Amino acid sequence: MQAVLSFDQAPPFAAPFRFFLTAPLFPLLAGLLLLIEGPPALASRWTPAMLALTHLIAVGFMLQAMLGAMIQILPVVAGANLPRPLLVARALHLLLVTGALALAAGFLGLFASAFPLAAVLLGTGVGGFALIAAFSLRGIPATSASIRSFRLALVGLCGLLVLGIMLAGGLSGLWRVPLIDLTRVHVNWALAGWGLALLSAVAYVVVPMFQITPAYPARFTRAFGPALLIAVLLASLAPLAADDVAELLQMPVIVLAAIFCGTTLWLQARSKRARPDATQKFWRLAMLAGLAAALLWAVARIVPPLAAWDGWPLLFGILVLVGGFMSVIIGMLYKIIPFLIWLHLQNRGKGRVIAPNMKAVLAESRMLRHLRLHLGACALLLAAVVWPAGLAHLAGLALMVASGYLFTNLLAAARLYRQHAARVDAVLAEAVHAVAKEGA
Amino acid sequence: MSSIREFMTDDHRRCDDVFAEVEQAVTAGEWSTARDTFARFAAAVLQHFATEESVLFPAFEQRTGMTMGPTQVMRSEHVQMRELIAAAERALAAQDADDYAGNAETLLIMMQQHNMKEENILYPMCDQHLADDPELLPQIEAGIAAGGK
Numbered sequence: 001m002q003a004v005l006s007f008d009q010a011p012p013f014a015a016p017f018r019f020f021l022t023a024p025l026f027p028l029l030a031g032l033l034l035l036i037e038g039p040p041a042l043a044s045r046w047t048p049a050m051l052a053l054t055h056l057i058a059v060g061f062m063l064q065a066m067l068g069a070m071i072q073i074l075p076v077v078a079g080a081n082l083p084r085p086l087l088v089a090r091a092l093h094l095l096l097v098t099g100a101l102a103l104a105a106g107f108l109g110l111f112a113s114a115f116p117l118a119a120v121l122l123g124t125g126v127g128g129f130a131l132i133a134a135f136s137l138r139g140i141p142a143t144s145a146s147i148r149s150f151r152l153a154l155v156g157l158c159g160l161l162v163l164g165i166m167l168a169g170g171l172s173g174l175w176r177v178p179l180i181d182l183t184r185v186h187v188n189w190a191l192a193g194w195g196l197a198l199l200s201a202v203a204y205v206v207v208p209m210f211q212i213t214p215a216y217p218a219r220f221t222r223a224f225g226p227a228l229l230i231a232v233l234l235a236s237l238a239p240l241a242a243d244d245v246a247e248l249l250q251m252p253v254i255v256l257a258a259i260f261c262g263t264t265l266w267l268q269a270r271s272k273r274a275r276p277d278a279t280q281k282f283w284r285l286a287m288l289a290g291l292a293a294a295l296l297w298a299v300a301r302i303v304p305p306l307a308a309w310d311g312w313p314l315l316f317g318i319l320v321l322v323g324g325f326m327s328v329i330i331g332m333l334y335k336i337i338p339f340l341i342w343l344h345l346q347n348r349g350k351g352r353v354i355a356p357n358m359k360a361v362l363a364e365s366r367m368l369r370h371l372r373l374h375l376g377a378c379a380l381l382l383a384a385v386v387w388p389a390g391l392a393h394l395a396g397l398a399l400m401v402a403s404g405y406l407f408t409n410l411l412a413a414a415r416l417y418r419q420h421a422a423r424v425d426a427v428l429a430e431a432v433h434a435v436a437k438e439g440a
Numbered sequence: 441m442s443s444i445r446e447f448m449t450d451d452h453r454r455c456d457d458v459f460a461e462v463e464q465a466v467t468a469g470e471w472s473t474a475r476d477t478f479a480r481f482a483a484a485v486l487q488h489f490a491t492e493e494s495v496l497f498p499a500f501e502q503r504t505g506m507t508m509g510p511t512q513v514m515r516s517e518h519v520q521m522r523e524l525i526a527a528a529e530r531a532l533a534a535q536d537a538d539d540y541a542g543n544a545e546t547l548l549i550m551m552q553q554h555n556m557k558e559e560n561i562l563y564p565m566c567d568q569h570l571a572d573d574p575e576l577l578p579q580i581e582a583g584i585a586a587g588g589k
Contacts, residue, residue: 076553079561143560209552212460272460274467277545339549346520357527358549359542 019068026060095125282331289323
């Protein structure tokens with residue numbers, strides 16, 4: 001009840017925005033790493049550079065943007081208010097940024113204590129946030145599928161974190177764990193147990209809302225979250241099983257991901273909006289990349305030479321992380337950020353100063369230019385796996401350009417926010433002044 | 441018998457559909473159809489607001505004693521949406537497709553997040569607190585119908 005009474009308490013703009021603004025700097029760093037390291041980075045998924053690159057994107061971009069968005073949407077979607085949102089956001093942001101950098105430094109062997117440091121920073125930040133989020137969701141009735149799915153996603157977040165800490169300790173020699181097997185389990189928890197679970201929770205709300213499509217079928221939203229968690233648990237048993245059984249245990253996660261992507265595309269095809277906007281195009285790209293990844297996984301099961309090639313897990317990872325999660329997150333940022341800027345400026349203007357509308361905050365043409373850059377980066381990264389000698393450096397550069405462009409777009413929006421806010425304050429101060437003068 | 445949540449949620453979806461029709465007309469460059477359809481959209485939305493503000497919210501406030509709670513937030517969001525509707529109307533009158541698109545997009549997101557709070561939080565609370573008032577839902581239905589969509 002407490003939460004419901006104050007359900008307008010959207011956090012201050014600075015709470016989520018700090019995450020969104022620094023997130024693109026991490027794929028920028030990942031691109032720089034690939035540009036410097038070149039072809040050897042792409043030799044397999046286990047090279048130090050590739051592991052660093054993967055985590056710069058997964059933790060630095062994906063996790064950072066997702067947690068920032070959660071701070072914003074938990075109060076709005078679920079009526080779950082975080083205590084002291086600005087303080088929580090500042091602390092989590094600091095721990096997450098430094099933790100992601102330490103983690104990349106650990107993989108690159110830059111300094112000896114990097115892994116334990118990353119484990120402490122990310123463990124405190126992400127673990128602390130999971131606790132606070134779970135606490136704020138306590139007692140909130142599950143009136144929508146999204147609220148149930150948020151809870152399941154938090155379980156996934158804790159799972160990936162515990163496994164990640166076990167791996168970090170193993171890598172720094174603090175204890176002995178089966179690194180390869182545990183990594184496979186960690187990836188399942190990170191990408192499906194957390195990533196896809198959260199994405200589905202958000203999708204139930206935003207796909208029908210932004211794109212005016214029918215709702216996800218009730219049967220789907222009821223079953224998908226629990227099914228996904230069971231699938232992740234099954235996949236976690238895979239290292240204990242013989243190879244062919246292990247593949248069977250992995251299959252449900254892949255199938256569920258493909259069903260999610262297919263269902264979302266099917267809904268988007270029924271959008272009543274006149275033409276797809278940048279956000280919808282980023283979503284479609286993401287869902288198609290997800291389907292392509294699932295298909296690749298299936299083909300690798302049928303064609304043994306493909307499964308034996310060190311390149312296929314890289315293709316799979318690029319499709320899921322850059323083509324899938326990055327695309328969908330960028331698409332959402334382009335909707336959430338202009339709206340939040342409008343909303344905060346509108347409130348600040350108190351009806352006397354009109355806020356610039358969403359498309360005046362960030363022009364559609366800039367988003368579409370970024371879409372082309374991002375698509376180019378995805379294509380070059382995939383091609384670089386097949387022909388590293390010729391394309392690895394170029395792919396790194398393309399990822400830098402696309403991420404840098406996203407950063408400049410967000411920076412431009414932030415600058416507009418500051419300028420307009422200053423103008424609003426000046427106009428309102430003048431009005432107060434005029435009233436005071438009249439009174440005198 | 442349908443609940444307040446079901447009935448009002450259906451009305452939200454009806455408004456969404458008309459909103460999409462306007463967008464189709466603007467994209468096709470059919471300005472006079474767009475203006476007529478937008479007028480229908482605005483009438484439906486404003487009627488929905490009016491019914492909430494004059495029937496549903498007072499009943500909720502009286503029953504729960506919460507006058508500065510969720511209903512107050514909803515009222516202030518109604519004010520913001522009325523401003524956006526007026527801005528979009530001006531853009532249509534000026535046949536400025538870009539200005540319409542920017543205002544309409546902002547209105548859509550504002551409207552959707554508002555609807556979400558009502559559908560997930562406020563309407564379930566209304567159903568819970570006002571279930572024993574058999575007069576209320578017919579009154580709301582009559583109020584919405586007065587908009588004549």
